Amino acid sequence: MKKLIWFLLIIISFSSCSDELDCCVYPRPVQVALKFTQNWDGVPVTSSNFNDFKFTNQHGETISISDLRYLLSNITVGSKIKNYQLINIGENSGLQLNFEQVEQGVNILKFRFGFSDADNKDGEYQDLNSVSFNVPGMLGGGYHYMQFDGKYKDVNNQDANFNYHTLRAVNRKDPTNLIFKDTSFEVNLGTVEIKNNATIEIKMNIAEWFKNPNIWNLNELNAVLMPNFEAQKLMSENGKSVFSLGTVTQ
Incomplete structure:
Protein backbone atom coordinates (compact mmCIF):
# COMPACT_ATOMS: atom_id res chain seq x y z
CA MET A 1 0.00 0.00 0.00
CA LYS A 2 2.81 2.41 0.93
CA LYS A 3 4.51 1.71 -2.39
CA LEU A 4 1.28 2.49 -4.22
CA ILE A 5 0.84 5.79 -2.35
CA TRP A 6 4.44 6.83 -3.12
CA PHE A 7 3.93 5.90 -6.77
CA LEU A 8 0.79 8.05 -6.99
CA LEU A 9 2.54 10.99 -5.30
CA ILE A 10 5.40 10.78 -7.79
CA ILE A 11 2.96 10.78 -10.72
CA ILE A 12 1.05 13.79 -9.34
CA SER A 13 4.28 15.65 -8.66
CA PHE A 14 5.61 14.93 -12.14
CA SER A 15 2.33 15.98 -13.73
CA SER A 16 2.34 19.25 -11.76
CA CYS A 17 5.92 20.03 -12.77
CA SER A 18 5.11 19.20 -16.39
CA ASP A 19 2.12 21.59 -16.39
CA GLU A 20 4.25 24.32 -14.82
CA LEU A 21 7.01 23.73 -17.36
CA ASP A 22 4.57 23.84 -20.27
CA CYS A 23 3.09 27.06 -18.90
CA CYS A 24 6.49 28.70 -18.61
CA VAL A 25 8.08 27.40 -21.80
CA TYR A 26 4.90 27.58 -23.90
CA PRO A 27 2.82 30.48 -22.45
CA ARG A 28 -0.86 30.27 -23.22
CA PRO A 29 -2.05 32.54 -26.09
CA VAL A 30 -3.94 35.66 -25.07
CA GLN A 31 -6.43 38.16 -26.48
CA VAL A 32 -5.27 41.52 -27.80
CA ALA A 33 -7.51 44.48 -28.62
CA LEU A 34 -6.28 47.38 -30.75
CA LYS A 35 -8.00 50.61 -29.76
CA PHE A 36 -7.91 53.42 -32.33
CA THR A 37 -7.99 56.95 -30.92
CA GLN A 38 -7.71 60.38 -32.53
CA ASN A 39 -6.27 63.63 -31.27
CA TRP A 40 -5.25 67.09 -32.42
CA ASP A 41 -1.73 67.64 -31.11
CA GLY A 42 -2.64 65.77 -27.95
CA VAL A 43 -6.20 67.03 -27.50
CA PRO A 44 -8.62 64.07 -27.83
CA VAL A 45 -10.97 64.17 -30.84
CA THR A 46 -14.26 62.25 -30.93
CA SER A 47 -17.54 62.68 -32.81
CA SER A 48 -18.67 65.01 -30.00
CA ASN A 49 -16.10 67.54 -31.26
CA PHE A 50 -17.42 67.58 -34.82
CA ASN A 51 -18.90 70.66 -36.52
CA ASP A 52 -17.18 73.02 -34.11
CA PHE A 53 -14.42 75.45 -35.13
CA LYS A 54 -12.01 74.44 -32.38
CA PHE A 55 -8.88 73.32 -34.28
CA THR A 56 -6.19 75.40 -35.99
CA ASN A 57 -3.79 73.92 -38.53
CA GLN A 58 -0.11 74.77 -38.97
CA HIS A 59 -0.87 77.32 -41.71
CA GLY A 60 -3.28 79.16 -39.42
CA GLU A 61 -6.72 78.16 -40.75
CA THR A 62 -9.38 77.41 -38.14
CA ILE A 63 -11.06 74.09 -38.87
CA SER A 64 -14.20 72.15 -38.01
CA ILE A 65 -14.53 68.44 -38.78
CA SER A 66 -17.74 66.98 -40.20
CA ASP A 67 -16.57 63.52 -41.30
CA LEU A 68 -13.48 61.40 -40.76
CA ARG A 69 -13.08 57.78 -41.71
CA TYR A 70 -9.98 55.89 -42.81
CA LEU A 71 -8.90 52.40 -43.75
CA LEU A 72 -6.02 50.31 -42.40
CA SER A 73 -5.02 47.00 -43.97
CA ASN A 74 -2.68 44.07 -43.26
CA ILE A 75 -2.96 44.85 -39.55
CA THR A 76 -0.37 42.68 -37.84
CA VAL A 77 0.14 41.70 -34.21
CA GLY A 78 2.93 39.12 -34.03
CA SER A 79 1.91 36.27 -36.32
CA LYS A 80 -1.76 37.33 -36.48
CA ILE A 81 -3.01 39.43 -39.41
CA LYS A 82 -6.37 41.10 -40.08
CA ASN A 83 -7.13 42.01 -43.69
CA TYR A 84 -8.50 45.51 -43.09
CA GLN A 85 -10.45 47.77 -40.77
CA LEU A 86 -12.55 50.84 -41.61
CA ILE A 87 -12.47 53.34 -38.73
CA ASN A 88 -15.37 55.80 -38.80
CA ILE A 89 -15.08 58.52 -36.14
CA GLY A 90 -18.41 60.16 -36.92
CA GLU A 91 -20.31 56.90 -36.47
CA ASN A 92 -18.10 55.59 -33.65
CA SER A 93 -17.54 52.36 -35.56
CA GLY A 94 -14.43 50.28 -36.13
CA LEU A 95 -12.69 51.91 -33.17
CA GLY A 114 -5.01 52.27 -47.18
CA PHE A 115 -4.75 49.32 -49.54
CA SER A 116 -1.61 48.39 -51.44
CA ASP A 117 -2.10 48.11 -55.19
CA ALA A 118 -2.23 44.31 -54.84
CA ASP A 119 -5.22 44.54 -52.48
CA ASN A 120 -6.90 47.63 -53.98
CA LYS A 121 -9.22 45.62 -56.21
CA ASP A 122 -12.20 47.48 -57.58
CA GLY A 123 -15.51 46.22 -56.17
CA GLU A 124 -13.85 43.43 -54.16
CA TYR A 125 -15.07 44.34 -50.68
CA GLN A 126 -18.84 44.41 -50.32
CA ASP A 127 -18.86 46.05 -46.90
CA LEU A 128 -16.82 48.97 -48.28
CA ASN A 129 -19.04 49.15 -51.36
CA SER A 130 -22.12 49.44 -49.16
CA VAL A 131 -20.78 52.54 -47.38
CA SER A 132 -19.61 54.31 -50.55
CA PHE A 133 -15.89 54.04 -49.87
CA ASN A 134 -15.23 53.31 -53.54
CA VAL A 135 -13.15 55.42 -55.92
CA PRO A 136 -14.87 56.29 -59.25
CA GLY A 137 -13.85 54.29 -62.29
CA MET A 138 -12.60 57.44 -64.06
CA LEU A 139 -9.92 57.62 -61.34
CA GLY A 140 -9.02 53.97 -61.66
CA GLY A 141 -11.46 52.41 -59.22
CA GLY A 142 -10.46 50.70 -56.01
CA TYR A 143 -11.02 52.35 -52.65
CA HIS A 144 -10.28 55.47 -50.68
CA TYR A 145 -7.64 55.41 -47.99
CA MET A 146 -9.31 58.25 -46.09
CA GLN A 147 -12.28 60.62 -46.35
CA PHE A 148 -11.73 63.69 -44.18
CA ASP A 149 -14.27 66.52 -44.61
CA GLY A 150 -15.08 69.73 -42.85
CA LYS A 151 -15.01 73.50 -43.02
CA TYR A 152 -12.32 76.14 -42.57
CA LYS A 153 -12.27 79.92 -42.23
CA PHE A 185 2.28 53.26 -46.84
CA GLU A 186 3.26 50.90 -44.06
CA VAL A 187 3.29 52.06 -40.46
CA ASN A 188 5.60 50.05 -38.22
CA LEU A 189 5.03 50.85 -34.54
CA GLY A 190 7.82 48.54 -33.39
CA THR A 191 7.38 45.76 -30.87
CA VAL A 192 5.16 45.34 -27.83
CA GLU A 193 5.81 42.84 -25.04
CA ILE A 194 2.56 41.04 -24.30
CA LYS A 195 2.25 39.09 -21.04
CA ASN A 196 -1.53 38.90 -20.56
CA ASN A 197 -4.73 39.88 -22.33
CA ALA A 198 -3.93 43.37 -23.56
CA THR A 199 -5.41 46.55 -25.00
CA ILE A 200 -3.07 48.54 -27.24
CA GLU A 201 -3.86 52.12 -28.20
CA ILE A 202 -3.00 53.33 -31.71
CA LYS A 203 -3.12 57.10 -31.91
CA MET A 204 -3.82 59.28 -34.96
CA ASN A 205 -2.72 62.91 -34.65
CA ILE A 206 -5.05 64.59 -37.15
CA ALA A 207 -3.02 67.81 -37.08
CA GLU A 208 -0.09 66.02 -38.71
CA TRP A 209 -2.04 65.71 -41.97
CA PHE A 210 -1.60 69.46 -42.39
CA LYS A 211 1.99 70.07 -41.34
CA ASN A 212 4.71 67.46 -41.65
CA PRO A 213 6.67 67.69 -43.89
CA ASN A 214 4.32 69.79 -46.04
CA ILE A 215 2.55 72.77 -44.46
CA TRP A 216 -0.95 72.64 -45.95
CA ASN A 217 -2.67 75.79 -47.19
CA LEU A 218 -6.38 75.05 -47.32
CA ASN A 219 -6.98 78.23 -49.31
CA GLU A 220 -5.05 76.61 -52.17
CA LEU A 221 -5.69 72.88 -51.66
CA ASN A 222 -9.14 72.35 -50.22
CA ALA A 223 -11.23 70.31 -52.67
CA VAL A 224 -11.02 68.26 -55.88
CA LEU A 225 -7.92 66.60 -54.45
CA MET A 226 -8.82 63.10 -55.59
CA PRO A 227 -7.68 63.63 -59.21
CA ASN A 228 -4.75 65.85 -58.13
CA PHE A 229 -1.70 63.63 -58.68
CA GLU A 230 0.77 65.92 -56.91
CA ALA A 231 -1.55 66.63 -53.97
CA GLN A 232 -2.01 62.91 -53.35
CA LYS A 233 1.74 62.43 -53.12
CA LEU A 234 2.02 65.33 -50.65
CA MET A 235 -0.75 63.89 -48.48
CA SER A 236 0.97 60.51 -48.46
CA GLU A 237 4.17 62.17 -47.23
CA ASN A 238 2.30 63.96 -44.44
CA SER A 244 1.96 56.46 -33.04
CA LEU A 245 1.81 53.86 -30.28
CA GLY A 246 -0.26 54.88 -27.27
CA THR A 247 -0.97 53.24 -23.93
CA VAL A 248 -0.59 49.47 -23.54
CA THR A 249 -2.85 48.02 -20.83
CA GLN A 250 -2.51 44.43 -19.66
Missing part, protein backbone atom coordinates in the same frame (compact mmCIF):
# COMPACT_ATOMS: atom_id res chain seq x y z
CA GLN A 96 -11.54 48.56 -31.78
CA LEU A 97 -10.14 45.47 -33.44
CA ASN A 98 -9.77 42.19 -31.53
CA PHE A 99 -7.17 39.47 -32.04
CA GLU A 100 -7.48 35.98 -30.58
CA GLN A 101 -4.77 33.47 -29.73
CA VAL A 102 -1.85 35.93 -29.80
CA GLU A 103 1.38 34.42 -28.53
CA GLN A 104 2.76 35.97 -25.37
CA GLY A 105 6.13 37.67 -25.62
CA VAL A 106 7.54 40.35 -27.89
CA ASN A 107 5.22 40.96 -30.87
CA ILE A 108 5.65 43.28 -33.81
CA LEU A 109 2.82 45.79 -34.43
CA LYS A 110 2.35 47.20 -37.90
CA PHE A 111 -0.25 47.99 -40.55
CA ARG A 112 -0.72 49.72 -43.90
CA PHE A 113 -2.59 52.98 -44.34
CA ASP A 154 -10.95 81.32 -45.52
CA VAL A 155 -8.94 84.54 -46.05
CA ASN A 156 -12.18 86.52 -45.72
CA ASN A 157 -13.07 84.68 -42.50
CA GLN A 158 -15.93 82.98 -44.30
CA ASP A 159 -16.86 79.32 -43.91
CA ALA A 160 -15.51 77.23 -46.79
CA ASN A 161 -15.60 73.47 -47.38
CA PHE A 162 -12.59 71.17 -47.54
CA ASN A 163 -12.45 67.55 -48.70
CA TYR A 164 -9.13 65.98 -47.73
CA HIS A 165 -9.57 62.63 -49.49
CA THR A 166 -6.62 60.27 -49.96
CA LEU A 167 -6.38 57.44 -52.47
CA ARG A 168 -3.99 55.90 -54.97
CA ALA A 169 -2.53 58.82 -56.94
CA VAL A 170 -3.59 58.95 -60.58
CA ASN A 171 -2.23 61.07 -63.40
CA ARG A 172 -5.07 61.73 -65.87
CA LYS A 173 -3.24 63.88 -68.41
CA ASP A 174 -4.05 61.17 -70.92
CA PRO A 175 -7.46 59.73 -69.95
CA THR A 176 -6.81 56.72 -72.18
CA ASN A 177 -3.56 55.93 -70.39
CA LEU A 178 -3.89 56.55 -66.66
CA ILE A 179 -0.65 56.58 -64.68
CA PHE A 180 -0.88 55.34 -61.08
CA LYS A 181 1.31 55.66 -58.03
CA ASP A 182 0.69 53.58 -54.92
CA THR A 183 0.50 56.19 -52.16
CA SER A 184 -0.47 53.78 -49.40
CA GLY A 239 0.53 60.79 -43.35
CA LYS A 240 3.74 59.02 -42.39
CA SER A 241 4.01 60.97 -39.12
CA VAL A 242 0.31 60.70 -38.20
CA PHE A 243 0.25 57.39 -36.28
Whole structure:
Protein backbone atom coordinates (compact mmCIF):
# COMPACT_ATOMS: atom_id res chain seq x y z
CA MET A 1 0.00 0.00 0.00
CA LYS A 2 2.81 2.41 0.93
CA LYS A 3 4.51 1.71 -2.39
CA LEU A 4 1.28 2.49 -4.22
CA ILE A 5 0.84 5.79 -2.35
CA TRP A 6 4.44 6.83 -3.12
CA PHE A 7 3.93 5.90 -6.77
CA LEU A 8 0.79 8.05 -6.99
CA LEU A 9 2.54 10.99 -5.30
CA ILE A 10 5.40 10.78 -7.79
CA ILE A 11 2.96 10.78 -10.72
CA ILE A 12 1.05 13.79 -9.34
CA SER A 13 4.28 15.65 -8.66
CA PHE A 14 5.61 14.93 -12.14
CA SER A 15 2.33 15.98 -13.73
CA SER A 16 2.34 19.25 -11.76
CA CYS A 17 5.92 20.03 -12.77
CA SER A 18 5.11 19.20 -16.39
CA ASP A 19 2.12 21.59 -16.39
CA GLU A 20 4.25 24.32 -14.82
CA LEU A 21 7.01 23.73 -17.36
CA ASP A 22 4.57 23.84 -20.27
CA CYS A 23 3.09 27.06 -18.90
CA CYS A 24 6.49 28.70 -18.61
CA VAL A 25 8.08 27.40 -21.80
CA TYR A 26 4.90 27.58 -23.90
CA PRO A 27 2.82 30.48 -22.45
CA ARG A 28 -0.86 30.27 -23.22
CA PRO A 29 -2.05 32.54 -26.09
CA VAL A 30 -3.94 35.66 -25.07
CA GLN A 31 -6.43 38.16 -26.48
CA VAL A 32 -5.27 41.52 -27.80
CA ALA A 33 -7.51 44.48 -28.62
CA LEU A 34 -6.28 47.38 -30.75
CA LYS A 35 -8.00 50.61 -29.76
CA PHE A 36 -7.91 53.42 -32.33
CA THR A 37 -7.99 56.95 -30.92
CA GLN A 38 -7.71 60.38 -32.53
CA ASN A 39 -6.27 63.63 -31.27
CA TRP A 40 -5.25 67.09 -32.42
CA ASP A 41 -1.73 67.64 -31.11
CA GLY A 42 -2.64 65.77 -27.95
CA VAL A 43 -6.20 67.03 -27.50
CA PRO A 44 -8.62 64.07 -27.83
CA VAL A 45 -10.97 64.17 -30.84
CA THR A 46 -14.26 62.25 -30.93
CA SER A 47 -17.54 62.68 -32.81
CA SER A 48 -18.67 65.01 -30.00
CA ASN A 49 -16.10 67.54 -31.26
CA PHE A 50 -17.42 67.58 -34.82
CA ASN A 51 -18.90 70.66 -36.52
CA ASP A 52 -17.18 73.02 -34.11
CA PHE A 53 -14.42 75.45 -35.13
CA LYS A 54 -12.01 74.44 -32.38
CA PHE A 55 -8.88 73.32 -34.28
CA THR A 56 -6.19 75.40 -35.99
CA ASN A 57 -3.79 73.92 -38.53
CA GLN A 58 -0.11 74.77 -38.97
CA HIS A 59 -0.87 77.32 -41.71
CA GLY A 60 -3.28 79.16 -39.42
CA GLU A 61 -6.72 78.16 -40.75
CA THR A 62 -9.38 77.41 -38.14
CA ILE A 63 -11.06 74.09 -38.87
CA SER A 64 -14.20 72.15 -38.01
CA ILE A 65 -14.53 68.44 -38.78
CA SER A 66 -17.74 66.98 -40.20
CA ASP A 67 -16.57 63.52 -41.30
CA LEU A 68 -13.48 61.40 -40.76
CA ARG A 69 -13.08 57.78 -41.71
CA TYR A 70 -9.98 55.89 -42.81
CA LEU A 71 -8.90 52.40 -43.75
CA LEU A 72 -6.02 50.31 -42.40
CA SER A 73 -5.02 47.00 -43.97
CA ASN A 74 -2.68 44.07 -43.26
CA ILE A 75 -2.96 44.85 -39.55
CA THR A 76 -0.37 42.68 -37.84
CA VAL A 77 0.14 41.70 -34.21
CA GLY A 78 2.93 39.12 -34.03
CA SER A 79 1.91 36.27 -36.32
CA LYS A 80 -1.76 37.33 -36.48
CA ILE A 81 -3.01 39.43 -39.41
CA LYS A 82 -6.37 41.10 -40.08
CA ASN A 83 -7.13 42.01 -43.69
CA TYR A 84 -8.50 45.51 -43.09
CA GLN A 85 -10.45 47.77 -40.77
CA LEU A 86 -12.55 50.84 -41.61
CA ILE A 87 -12.47 53.34 -38.73
CA ASN A 88 -15.37 55.80 -38.80
CA ILE A 89 -15.08 58.52 -36.14
CA GLY A 90 -18.41 60.16 -36.92
CA GLU A 91 -20.31 56.90 -36.47
CA ASN A 92 -18.10 55.59 -33.65
CA SER A 93 -17.54 52.36 -35.56
CA GLY A 94 -14.43 50.28 -36.13
CA LEU A 95 -12.69 51.91 -33.17
CA GLN A 96 -11.54 48.56 -31.78
CA LEU A 97 -10.14 45.47 -33.44
CA ASN A 98 -9.77 42.19 -31.53
CA PHE A 99 -7.17 39.47 -32.04
CA GLU A 100 -7.48 35.98 -30.58
CA GLN A 101 -4.77 33.47 -29.73
CA VAL A 102 -1.85 35.93 -29.80
CA GLU A 103 1.38 34.42 -28.53
CA GLN A 104 2.76 35.97 -25.37
CA GLY A 105 6.13 37.67 -25.62
CA VAL A 106 7.54 40.35 -27.89
CA ASN A 107 5.22 40.96 -30.87
CA ILE A 108 5.65 43.28 -33.81
CA LEU A 109 2.82 45.79 -34.43
CA LYS A 110 2.35 47.20 -37.90
CA PHE A 111 -0.25 47.99 -40.55
CA ARG A 112 -0.72 49.72 -43.90
CA PHE A 113 -2.59 52.98 -44.34
CA GLY A 114 -5.01 52.27 -47.18
CA PHE A 115 -4.75 49.32 -49.54
CA SER A 116 -1.61 48.39 -51.44
CA ASP A 117 -2.10 48.11 -55.19
CA ALA A 118 -2.23 44.31 -54.84
CA ASP A 119 -5.22 44.54 -52.48
CA ASN A 120 -6.90 47.63 -53.98
CA LYS A 121 -9.22 45.62 -56.21
CA ASP A 122 -12.20 47.48 -57.58
CA GLY A 123 -15.51 46.22 -56.17
CA GLU A 124 -13.85 43.43 -54.16
CA TYR A 125 -15.07 44.34 -50.68
CA GLN A 126 -18.84 44.41 -50.32
CA ASP A 127 -18.86 46.05 -46.90
CA LEU A 128 -16.82 48.97 -48.28
CA ASN A 129 -19.04 49.15 -51.36
CA SER A 130 -22.12 49.44 -49.16
CA VAL A 131 -20.78 52.54 -47.38
CA SER A 132 -19.61 54.31 -50.55
CA PHE A 133 -15.89 54.04 -49.87
CA ASN A 134 -15.23 53.31 -53.54
CA VAL A 135 -13.15 55.42 -55.92
CA PRO A 136 -14.87 56.29 -59.25
CA GLY A 137 -13.85 54.29 -62.29
CA MET A 138 -12.60 57.44 -64.06
CA LEU A 139 -9.92 57.62 -61.34
CA GLY A 140 -9.02 53.97 -61.66
CA GLY A 141 -11.46 52.41 -59.22
CA GLY A 142 -10.46 50.70 -56.01
CA TYR A 143 -11.02 52.35 -52.65
CA HIS A 144 -10.28 55.47 -50.68
CA TYR A 145 -7.64 55.41 -47.99
CA MET A 146 -9.31 58.25 -46.09
CA GLN A 147 -12.28 60.62 -46.35
CA PHE A 148 -11.73 63.69 -44.18
CA ASP A 149 -14.27 66.52 -44.61
CA GLY A 150 -15.08 69.73 -42.85
CA LYS A 151 -15.01 73.50 -43.02
CA TYR A 152 -12.32 76.14 -42.57
CA LYS A 153 -12.27 79.92 -42.23
CA ASP A 154 -10.95 81.32 -45.52
CA VAL A 155 -8.94 84.54 -46.05
CA ASN A 156 -12.18 86.52 -45.72
CA ASN A 157 -13.07 84.68 -42.50
CA GLN A 158 -15.93 82.98 -44.30
CA ASP A 159 -16.86 79.32 -43.91
CA ALA A 160 -15.51 77.23 -46.79
CA ASN A 161 -15.60 73.47 -47.38
CA PHE A 162 -12.59 71.17 -47.54
CA ASN A 163 -12.45 67.55 -48.70
CA TYR A 164 -9.13 65.98 -47.73
CA HIS A 165 -9.57 62.63 -49.49
CA THR A 166 -6.62 60.27 -49.96
CA LEU A 167 -6.38 57.44 -52.47
CA ARG A 168 -3.99 55.90 -54.97
CA ALA A 169 -2.53 58.82 -56.94
CA VAL A 170 -3.59 58.95 -60.58
CA ASN A 171 -2.23 61.07 -63.40
CA ARG A 172 -5.07 61.73 -65.87
CA LYS A 173 -3.24 63.88 -68.41
CA ASP A 174 -4.05 61.17 -70.92
CA PRO A 175 -7.46 59.73 -69.95
CA THR A 176 -6.81 56.72 -72.18
CA ASN A 177 -3.56 55.93 -70.39
CA LEU A 178 -3.89 56.55 -66.66
CA ILE A 179 -0.65 56.58 -64.68
CA PHE A 180 -0.88 55.34 -61.08
CA LYS A 181 1.31 55.66 -58.03
CA ASP A 182 0.69 53.58 -54.92
CA THR A 183 0.50 56.19 -52.16
CA SER A 184 -0.47 53.78 -49.40
CA PHE A 185 2.28 53.26 -46.84
CA GLU A 186 3.26 50.90 -44.06
CA VAL A 187 3.29 52.06 -40.46
CA ASN A 188 5.60 50.05 -38.22
CA LEU A 189 5.03 50.85 -34.54
CA GLY A 190 7.82 48.54 -33.39
CA THR A 191 7.38 45.76 -30.87
CA VAL A 192 5.16 45.34 -27.83
CA GLU A 193 5.81 42.84 -25.04
CA ILE A 194 2.56 41.04 -24.30
CA LYS A 195 2.25 39.09 -21.04
CA ASN A 196 -1.53 38.90 -20.56
CA ASN A 197 -4.73 39.88 -22.33
CA ALA A 198 -3.93 43.37 -23.56
CA THR A 199 -5.41 46.55 -25.00
CA ILE A 200 -3.07 48.54 -27.24
CA GLU A 201 -3.86 52.12 -28.20
CA ILE A 202 -3.00 53.33 -31.71
CA LYS A 203 -3.12 57.10 -31.91
CA MET A 204 -3.82 59.28 -34.96
CA ASN A 205 -2.72 62.91 -34.65
CA ILE A 206 -5.05 64.59 -37.15
CA ALA A 207 -3.02 67.81 -37.08
CA GLU A 208 -0.09 66.02 -38.71
CA TRP A 209 -2.04 65.71 -41.97
CA PHE A 210 -1.60 69.46 -42.39
CA LYS A 211 1.99 70.07 -41.34
CA ASN A 212 4.71 67.46 -41.65
CA PRO A 213 6.67 67.69 -43.89
CA ASN A 214 4.32 69.79 -46.04
CA ILE A 215 2.55 72.77 -44.46
CA TRP A 216 -0.95 72.64 -45.95
CA ASN A 217 -2.67 75.79 -47.19
CA LEU A 218 -6.38 75.05 -47.32
CA ASN A 219 -6.98 78.23 -49.31
CA GLU A 220 -5.05 76.61 -52.17
CA LEU A 221 -5.69 72.88 -51.66
CA ASN A 222 -9.14 72.35 -50.22
CA ALA A 223 -11.23 70.31 -52.67
CA VAL A 224 -11.02 68.26 -55.88
CA LEU A 225 -7.92 66.60 -54.45
CA MET A 226 -8.82 63.10 -55.59
CA PRO A 227 -7.68 63.63 -59.21
CA ASN A 228 -4.75 65.85 -58.13
CA PHE A 229 -1.70 63.63 -58.68
CA GLU A 230 0.77 65.92 -56.91
CA ALA A 231 -1.55 66.63 -53.97
CA GLN A 232 -2.01 62.91 -53.35
CA LYS A 233 1.74 62.43 -53.12
CA LEU A 234 2.02 65.33 -50.65
CA MET A 235 -0.75 63.89 -48.48
CA SER A 236 0.97 60.51 -48.46
CA GLU A 237 4.17 62.17 -47.23
CA ASN A 238 2.30 63.96 -44.44
CA GLY A 239 0.53 60.79 -43.35
CA LYS A 240 3.74 59.02 -42.39
CA SER A 241 4.01 60.97 -39.12
CA VAL A 242 0.31 60.70 -38.20
CA PHE A 243 0.25 57.39 -36.28
CA SER A 244 1.96 56.46 -33.04
CA LEU A 245 1.81 53.86 -30.28
CA GLY A 246 -0.26 54.88 -27.27
CA THR A 247 -0.97 53.24 -23.93
CA VAL A 248 -0.59 49.47 -23.54
CA THR A 249 -2.85 48.02 -20.83
CA GLN A 250 -2.51 44.43 -19.66
